[in-house]
Amino acid sequence: MLYLLDIFGTFIFAVSGAFRAVKYELDLLGVLVLATATGVGGGIIRDLMLGYNPPAVFRHEAYLIVCVAGGMVVFFGARKIAARWDWVMAADAVGLSVFAAIGAAKAADSGFGVIGIVMMAALTASGGGAVRDVLVAEIPMVLKADFYATAALIGGACLVLARAMGFSENAQLLSAALPTLALRFAAMRYGIALPKVHKLPLSPSQLTRQRKEDSTGAAGKDERGENA
Helix, strand or coil: CHHHHHHHHHHHHHHHHHHHHHHCCCCHHHHHHHHHHHHHHHHHHHHHHHCCCCCHHHHCCHHHHHHHHHHHHHHHHHHHHHCCHHHHHHHHHHHHHHHHHHHHHHHHHCCCCHHHHHHHHHHHHHHHHHHHHHHCCCCCHHHHCCCCHHHHHHHHHHHHHHHHCCCCHHHHHHHHHHHHHHHHHHHHHHCCCCCCCCCCCCCHHHHHHHHHHHHHHHHHHHHHHHHC
16 A cells, blocks of 8 residues: 555656646656656655665666656646646645655664654655756755645654654554645645745845944944044
8 A cells, every 4th residue: 555655656746747847848858857856856865865775766667657657647738737736736745745754664764863764754755856946947945935845854753753652664654644744735725834034135245344334333423422
């Protein structure tokens, strides 16, 4: 069942990645590259960091086949899929929760600590999207918008807690996947997002120069006041 969910998540991620190629009107190869990068990019990063060589995607070719299928579906049916984008986003949330749970579980089995487990959950779930955005010269979406990687981080933390409480392996996976899924759905429904840093009116060097000038001017006024 977990394997089927993993394949399903890979397909949905591939579809969402291929749509970024539609945005830039890339050719068929570009569509397939972005679909594959999004579908399996997070898993490859995870496996390399865990020391699995070669990564699972190259040992089980079903993942690559699914990515190609997702890219072809978008290439030939982008308009029809876009009209049902809410369905794609709901499926994407399922894929996110599955990938977060799998990433956290594999990190835990490899002996990672709490921070490593939580980070691996987020990397597995959002790494492919980050690779996709870099390939099209965009700031990765997980760094500037949406409640996405954060949901995966919380899911990874839930797995750590479930593991500490002695839950079974399946229960640990559910403990990571369900909170991630619930948080992602809540973010989609209510527009939940992390607070953003506001752009500075000037660069740091300009602000520093302004502060020094202001302090120098204030000191000069004080001196003139004392002389008077």
